[in-house]
Amino acid sequence: MELLGKVAIVTGGASGIGRAIAAELARAGAHIVIADVRRAEEAASIMAATLPEDASPQILGVYADVSSEQSVGEMMDGVRHHFGGVDILVNNAALFAETTGGPFEMIPLEEWRRVFEINVLGTYLCSRAVTGSMRERGGGAILNLASGTVFKGVPWRLHYVASKGAIVAFTRSLARELGTDNIRVNAIAPGFTMSDGVLANAEGFTDSIRQSAASRSLVRDEVPADLACAARFLCGPGAGFITGQTVVVDGGSAFH
Numbered sequence: 001m002e003l004l005g006k007v008a009i010v011t012g013g014a015s016g017i018g019r020a021i022a023a024e025l026a027r028a029g030a031h032i033v034i035a036d037v038r039r040a041e042e043a044a045s046i047m048a049a050t051l052p053e054d055a056s057p058q059i060l061g062v063y064a065d066v067s068s069e070q071s072v073g074e075m076m077d078g079v080r081h082h083f084g085g086v087d088i089l090v091n092n093a094a095l096f097a098e099t100t101g102g103p104f105e106m107i108p109l110e111e112w113r114r115v116f117e118i119n120v121l122g123t124y125l126c127s128r129a130v131t132g133s134m135r136e137r138g139g140g141a142i143l144n145l146a147s148g149t150v151f152k153g154v155p156w157r158l159h160y161v162a163s164k165g166a167i168v169a170f171t172r173s174l175a176r177e178l179g180t181d182n183i184r185v186n187a188i189a190p191g192f193t194m195s196d197g198v199l200a201n202a203e204g205f206t207d208s209i210r211q212s213a214a215s216r217s218l219v220r221d222e223v224p225a226d227l228a229c230a231a232r233f234l235c236g237p238g239a240g241f242i243t244g245q246t247v248v249v250d251g252g253s254a255f256h
């Protein structure tokens with residue numbers, strides 16, 4: 001229970017990898033804010049019901065569109081009102097499974113912009129919204145979701161891969177800016193993961209589903225739970241001297 005009493009916001013925490021990370025942070029004792037455009041309150045009540053009876057964390061579901069400055073501000077106002085502040089931010093919300101796969105010339109311009117608005121601007125807006133509170137509380141941890149595609153040069157979703165490359169750069173530079181405030185900034189780079197979003201759009205991922213397990217040293221599919229303990233570690237006191245890093249969690253496919 002190393003996160004007992006801490007407050008953690010997980011964007012996109014209503015499903016997929018975000019939900020697995022949120023549940024693991026709750027098991028470590030943290031109060032959780034599930035900030036999502038879809039089903040945030042429903043996901044929060046389901047998660048609260050699955051915690052052990054003796055667990056004390058509160059799970060709050062809040063509507064938030066990470067690409068909107070106003071929506072992120074309202075979410076943060078709600079978190080301050082309910083919990084008084086925040087210690088941990090997991091920037092997980094992103095457009096991935098619903099993006100167009102194919103040659104880069106075929107990516108609709110509007111979709112390119114939307115991917116960067118959610119994946120990159122959203123990470124910036126949420127990080128900016130929490131740092132004042134983290135400073136007041138003497139420190140904090142920001143964890144970003146990058147992607148193993150950055151290190152492998154995966155083709156056919158260039159807007160998505162480029163947005164995740166930006167997250168690796170963002171993580172490094174923000175770690176330098178916030179180190180003196182005792183705010184650590186790290187990232188996890190998952191491999192291709194059988195998340196809710198991927199399973200719901202499986203027809204667009206037939207090659208990835210067929211090939212990704214075979215590309216790994218540990219030859220099996222990756223599932224959201226594979227990311228959860230790495231996230232718990234990077235958000236917790238055991239990682240107290242780790243910042244600016246991107247940890248690849250993909251069963252040994254990309255070595256970085």
Ligand SMILES: NC(=O)c1ccc[n+]([C@@H]2O[C@H](COP(=O)([O-])OP(=O)(O)OC[C@H]3O[C@@H](n4cnc5c(N)ncnc54)[C@H](O)[C@@H]3O)[C@@H](O)[C@H]2O)c1
Binds near residue numbers: 064066
């Ligand atoms: N699944 C993979 O193979 C994979 C691989 C590498 C990295 N990742 C990264 O992991 C993270 C989670 O991916 P996933 O596959 O679990 O996704 P998912 O599609 O299963 O879930 C994404 C969640 O984000 C929410 N969301 C979308 N837009 C939002 C917005 N504007 N504001 C707030 N919430 C929003 C969705 O409602 C959903 O609950 C993403 O950052 C993704 O890029 C995923």
